[in-house]
Amino acid sequence: MVDCPKERKPPRFPDFIQLIDMASESVGGKILFATDDFFAPAENLLKSDAPHFKEHEYTEFGKWMDGWETRWRRIPGHDWCIIKLGIQGIIRGFDVDISYFEGNYAPRMSIQAANYPEDKLPELPERGLRLGTAATAEEFEAISELKSENWNYLVPLAELQPGKRGSSHNYFPANVNQRWTHIRLNIFPDGGIARFRVYGTGQKNWTATDPKEALDLVTIASGGVCVGFSNSYFGHPNNIIGVGIAKSIADGWTTARRLDRPPVLERDENGILLVPGCEWAVFRLAHPGVITQIEIDTKYFKGNFPDNCQLDGCILTSQEEVDMIKQNWALPDHKWKLLLPATKLLPNQNNLFDSLTLELQDVITHARLTIVPDGGVSRLRLKGFPSSICLLWPREKPTSRFSVKPGFRTNL
Structure with missing residues (x-):
C-alpha cells in the first residue's frame, strides 16, 4: 500500500518582515563602502525587487549575478560593506537572502x-559604477575614521543556510531598542549575497523640529506604520506612507474590485456613489498630534482611483492598539473623530484638503483612511503639529506584534 504524502505546513515567517525595509534603495539606502565588488557590486544588495537569475549571461569578470559577490579571497581577512540606512530608526530584524548563490x-x-x-x-x-574592482587604499583610509570594527553587534557570527534556488532567506531578529543610522555587513571570508533587508520603524528626532512648521505625522520615515487594513490585493497600505513621490502604480495601495457593488451604479446629489461597501486602512502616527492638512495622492491611478474617501482619527494607548488588532479594528464609532467627511477624489493628482481639526484642535494617535468603494491611492500625507501627548506611547517598548491576514506577506 502506498503511503499518502504528509501535509506540509506553510513556512513560518517572522513578524518583522511586515515592517519597512530601512536599507532599500527605494527609501534612500546607500552603499558607502565595500572591500570588493569583483563579480557583482554591493549596490545590488539594496534593490527593492526580488533577485533573479540569467542562466547564460556573463561579464568580462565571470558569471553575472544579481547580488553582491566578492572575488575568491587569496589574502588574509574577510569582506565587508558599510550601508547608510535610508530610514533611520529602530531595527527589528534582518533578511540575508542568498537566492541563486548556490x-x-x-x-x-x-x-x-x-x-x-x-x-x-x-x-x-563616491563609489560610482563598480565591477571587477576592490577598495583602494584611499577608500580604506577614509572609512577607517568610522572605526566600524567597534560598532555594536546586532547579529553575531552566524552561518547562512541555502534554501530553495530562488528563495533562500535567512532571518535574524534584532532586539536592541535604539536608533541606528548605519550598518556594517560582514561576510566570512568571501562570497555572495543576493539581497540584504533591514526591517524596522523610523524614528525622528522631534526635539530638533521647528514648532511652527507643519510636519507629515504619518510618514514611514518618521515612524508611522499601518496597523490594520481591509484589503491589499495589489499593494500594501504601508506603501502610501512611503518616502518621496510614488514611482508607479505598484508603489501604492490598491484593493481588489468589491463584488458587492450594485449592477448599476448611482450617485447622490453631491456626486457621491451610492454603494454599500468600502475599504479601509488604519495608521499609527509617528507622533501624536493635531492634523491640519490632508494630502491624498492618486498619481498613476487613472481608471481605478476611489470615488471618494473619508478620514477619521482617534486616541489609543499601546494596549488598546493591541486589542484592536486582535478585533480587526472593530472600534466603536464614537471613538473615531471625523477629520475629513466623505469627499470626492480626482484621478492621477494630489488631492489637498484642510482637516476639521483646525477648529476642533483634536490630538490623535491613529488615523483611518476609508476609500469608497475600492481602488488605489499612491500617497497619504497627514501634515500637522506634534503634541506632548506622546506619553501615551512609551517608545522604548518593542513594537506590538501584527495580526497577519491571508495574502498579507505576498502583497508586501
Whole structure:
C-alpha cells in the first residue's frame, strides 16, 4: 500500500518582515563602502525587487549575478560593506537572502550597527559604477575614521543556510531598542549575497523640529506604520506612507474590485456613489498630534482611483492598539473623530484638503483612511503639529506584534 504524502505546513515567517525595509534603495539606502565588488557590486544588495537569475549571461569578470559577490579571497581577512540606512530608526530584524548563490554564497556573516549624526561623518569617495574592482587604499583610509570594527553587534557570527534556488532567506531578529543610522555587513571570508533587508520603524528626532512648521505625522520615515487594513490585493497600505513621490502604480495601495457593488451604479446629489461597501486602512502616527492638512495622492491611478474617501482619527494607548488588532479594528464609532467627511477624489493628482481639526484642535494617535468603494491611492500625507501627548506611547517598548491576514506577506 502506498503511503499518502504528509501535509506540509506553510513556512513560518517572522513578524518583522511586515515592517519597512530601512536599507532599500527605494527609501534612500546607500552603499558607502565595500572591500570588493569583483563579480557583482554591493549596490545590488539594496534593490527593492526580488533577485533573479540569467542562466547564460556573463561579464568580462565571470558569471553575472544579481547580488553582491566578492572575488575568491587569496589574502588574509574577510569582506565587508558599510550601508547608510535610508530610514533611520529602530531595527527589528534582518533578511540575508542568498537566492541563486548556490555554490558561491557567503557561508557566514555578522551584522553591526552605529548611530552617526550626519555632520560627524567623514568625507567618503563616491563609489560610482563598480565591477571587477576592490577598495583602494584611499577608500580604506577614509572609512577607517568610522572605526566600524567597534560598532555594536546586532547579529553575531552566524552561518547562512541555502534554501530553495530562488528563495533562500535567512532571518535574524534584532532586539536592541535604539536608533541606528548605519550598518556594517560582514561576510566570512568571501562570497555572495543576493539581497540584504533591514526591517524596522523610523524614528525622528522631534526635539530638533521647528514648532511652527507643519510636519507629515504619518510618514514611514518618521515612524508611522499601518496597523490594520481591509484589503491589499495589489499593494500594501504601508506603501502610501512611503518616502518621496510614488514611482508607479505598484508603489501604492490598491484593493481588489468589491463584488458587492450594485449592477448599476448611482450617485447622490453631491456626486457621491451610492454603494454599500468600502475599504479601509488604519495608521499609527509617528507622533501624536493635531492634523491640519490632508494630502491624498492618486498619481498613476487613472481608471481605478476611489470615488471618494473619508478620514477619521482617534486616541489609543499601546494596549488598546493591541486589542484592536486582535478585533480587526472593530472600534466603536464614537471613538473615531471625523477629520475629513466623505469627499470626492480626482484621478492621477494630489488631492489637498484642510482637516476639521483646525477648529476642533483634536490630538490623535491613529488615523483611518476609508476609500469608497475600492481602488488605489499612491500617497497619504497627514501634515500637522506634534503634541506632548506622546506619553501615551512609551517608545522604548518593542513594537506590538501584527495580526497577519491571508495574502498579507505576498502583497508586501
